[in-house]
Amino acid sequence: MRRILLAAATLAIAGGALAQDVKIGVVGPFSGVAADYGKQMEAGMKAWLKLHGNAMAGHKVEILVRDTGGPNGDVAKRLAQELVSRDKVDFLAGFGFTPEALATAPVATEAKTPMIVMNAAGSVVTTRSPYIARFSMTLQQVSAPMATWAAKNGIKKVYTLVADYAPGIDSETAFKKTFTEAGGTVVDSVRVPLRNPDFGPFVQRVKDSKPDAVFMFVPAGEQSIAFMKAFEERGLARDGIKVIATGDLTDDDVLQTMGEPVLGVITSHHYSAAHDSPENKAFVAAFKETGAGLSRPNFMGVAGYDGMAAMAEVVGKVGVPVDGDKAMEVLKHVKLTSPRGPISIDPATRDIVQTVYIRRVQKVGGDYYNVEFDKFLDVKDPGK
Numbered sequence: 001m002r003r004i005l006l007a008a009a010t011l012a013i014a015g016g017a018l019a020q021d022v023k024i025g026v027v028g029p030f031s032g033v034a035a036d037y038g039k040q041m042e043a044g045m046k047a048w049l050k051l052h053g054n055a056m057a058g059h060k061v062e063i064l065v066r067d068t069g070g071p072n073g074d075v076a077k078r079l080a081q082e083l084v085s086r087d088k089v090d091f092l093a094g095f096g097f098t099p100e101a102l103a104t105a106p107v108a109t110e111a112k113t114p115m116i117v118m119n120a121a122g123s124v125v126t127t128r129s130p131y132i133a134r135f136s137m138t139l140q141q142v143s144a145p146m147a148t149w150a151a152k153n154g155i156k157k158v159y160t161l162v163a164d165y166a167p168g169i170d171s172e173t174a175f176k177k178t179f180t181e182a183g184g185t186v187v188d189s190v191r192v193p194l195r196n197p198d199f200g201p202f203v204q205r206v207k208d209s210k211p212d213a214v215f216m217f218v219p220a221g222e223q224s225i226a227f228m229k230a231f232e233e234r235g236l237a238r239d240g241i242k243v244i245a246t247g248d249l250t251d252d253d254v255l256q257t258m259g260e261p262v263l264g265v266i267t268s269h270h271y272s273a274a275h276d277s278p279e280n281k282a283f284v285a286a287f288k289e290t291g292a293g294l295s296r297p298n299f300m301g302v303a304g305y306d307g308m309a310a311m312a313e314v315v316g317k318v319g320v321p322v323d324g325d326k327a328m329e330v331l332k333h334v335k336l337t338s339p340r341g342p343i344s345i346d347p348a349t350r351d352i353v354q355t356v357y358i359r360r361v362q363k364v365g366g367d368y369y370n371v372e373f374d375k376f377l378d379v380k381d382p383g384k
């Protein structure tokens with residue numbers, strides 16, 4: 001007995017000396033109207049830890065959260081700089097908004113620190129540093145399938161409405177290209193300000209031009225809610241105008257609050273909390289415990305989870321402290337069975353390849369969900 005105890009103690013000491021902590025600096029909005037972006041990513045990361053013994057390849061994980069307050073590039077860059085120089089993090093992660101990721105890219109390059117993008121979805125992001133790998137989506141990747149589906153399903157004339165910054169322009173570009181190539185007509189396009197748009201006048205212009213549908217992308221959360229409010233108030237549904245959108249509109253984080261007005265809305269996206277798989281069931285259950293105050297995981301939550309799975313592969317293969325160049329070689333070849341379905345990283349672009357689902361908002365057991373009913377397999381970013 002004594003011998004066994006001694007052996008265990010020796011192992012523990014040896015383990016302790018060897019097992020240096022993995023440090024992950026998470027940069028994103030944790031306050032303000034987009035606070036849930038950061039909270040979703042963090043809860044998704046913690047759900048991964050919960051389901052994997054609270055460690056990465058035997059190493060304890062330290063998560064350092066830093067709040068940008070919103071789409072604020074300068075703040076993101078300063079916080080990332082502190083994380084690499086003072087806190088000596090092994091990974092930078094997070095990034096809710098494209099401007100946060102773009103401003104931070106040079107920091108990742110300079111420090112040779114792998115940067116794991118968990119949302120920021122403008123195509124250009126991964127081109128800005130060889131140390132970036134993306135585990136979320138690109139707006140082009142999720143917008144093009146919506147156009148294909150719409151053209152095949154009797155929608156002929158579409159008005160597009162997007163937020164006026166890189167992801168919005170990407171979304172408009174991919175939708176227009178795919179929809180017109182499939183024989184549809186884009187009757188007009190409008191871009192709305194990224195911050196605090198008053199959707200009323202824009203939605204009125206859509207209504208006056210009487211399209212079959214409006215295709216739209218604005219950042220998930222507060223802005224999606226504001227768009228739907230204007231759509232309701234101006235009576236577009238009564239005029240027979242449909243909304244088609246990327247899943248940012250019917251984001252799981254706020255879907256339950258949006259309720260009735262979005263019932264039946266069709267969107268394209270890479271994750272739904274209702275995705276039917278054992279991996280997703282386990283994830284949703286773990287998230288209930290790690291996501292205090294959040295109703296269920298959304299696409300940012302699942303990107304947090306998958307980002308952790310990828311970082312764990314890196315740690316398992318290259319050890320700690322993490323060597324940036326060796327880490328990128330591992331990240332370029334990541335292939336996972338995610339709660340969203342199969343995902344991989346395209347080694348040529350370090351961007352994600354994944355299934356894009358077409359979904360309809362339905363009531364399931366009294367709650368609103370995006371129910372998947374069609375899919376496009378192995379979609380790469382068309383913007384590359």
Ligand code: PHB
Nearest residue numbers: 097098120121219220248
């Ligand atoms: C982005 O800024 O890249 C972004 C933000 C919110 C979304 C999607 C993309 O819902």
